[in-house]
Amino acid sequence: MLSALWPLAFAPSTVLHNYISADLLVVGYPWLTLHGTGVSTGHANAEAVDRLRAMKIPHEDHPSKFEFVAEHTNGCLAPHYLCLCAPRFFGDNGTLIAPLNEEGEPNLGAEVNHTLLPTFGPVWTPNSTGCGGTCVASGRHRLGIMAVVPPRSTGP
Numbered sequence: 001m002l003s004a005l006w007p008l009a010f011a012p013s014t015v016l017h018n019y020i021s022a023d024l025l026v027v028g029y030p031w032l033t034l035h036g037t038g039v040s041t042g043h044a045n046a047e048a049v050d051r052l053r054a055m056k057i058p059h060e061d062h063p064s065k066f067e068f069v070a071e072h073t074n075g076c077l078a079p080h081y082l083c084l085c086a087p088r089f090f091g092d093n094g095t096l097i098a099p100l101n102e103e104g105e106p107n108l109g110a111e112v113n114h115t116l117l118p119t120f121g122p123v124w125t126p127n128s129t130g131c132g133g134t135c136v137a138s139g140r141h142r143l144g145i146m147a148v149v150p151p152r153s154t155g156p
Contacts, residue, residue: 005090009122012048013038015057017124019090023099023113025106028088030096031080032063039063039084042125089123 008017008028015038017028027033037058040049044061052059063069063082077083081094088094098106099113 003122006122009124010043011041012044013040013052013059015052015059020100025096025098025100026090027096028090029082029094031069031082032066033096035066035068037066039082041084085125087123087125 005019008019011017014029014032018033019026029039032038037060038052040059040061049059058066060066062084063077064073069077069080069082073080073082078086081088081092091097096108097112098108099110101107
């Protein structure tokens with residue numbers, strides 16, 4: 001059985017790699033999302049990108065085209081979890097996970113109970129064609145959508 005999060009792995013933009021559950025707010029690309037921007041994935045088409053731009057969401061085909069990214073990276077985006085060639089999953093170190101309090105507001109400083117994350121979820125590679133840059137992952141992770149995340153341990 002596939003996770004309900006599976007369609008997010010096929011989203012045309014990093015803007016859509018987020019979800020909210022009864023207990024958690026999860027943001028797949030917090031650096032981009034919190035700057036109000038998005039990057040096209042390998043599943044993007046012109047119509048989807050046009051709709052995002054119509055909503056006034058700055059959108060590019062590569063993260064390095066945003067000035068705030070270029071200023072803080074050294075060519076390789078993998079250490080910032082922005083590499084379009086590296087596999088990602090909800091719950092990896094590049095994901096923002098915020099538990100929700102009783103009022104439904106995210107508590108960014110709270111400890112995350114990782115058992116609240118889905119046991120199985122999608123693993124995605126935003127662009128399986130490679131970035132063509134000096135990235136350490138370029139040309140190595142041409143996998144597209146890979147599988148499901150293995151079960152998590154029951155501890156935090």
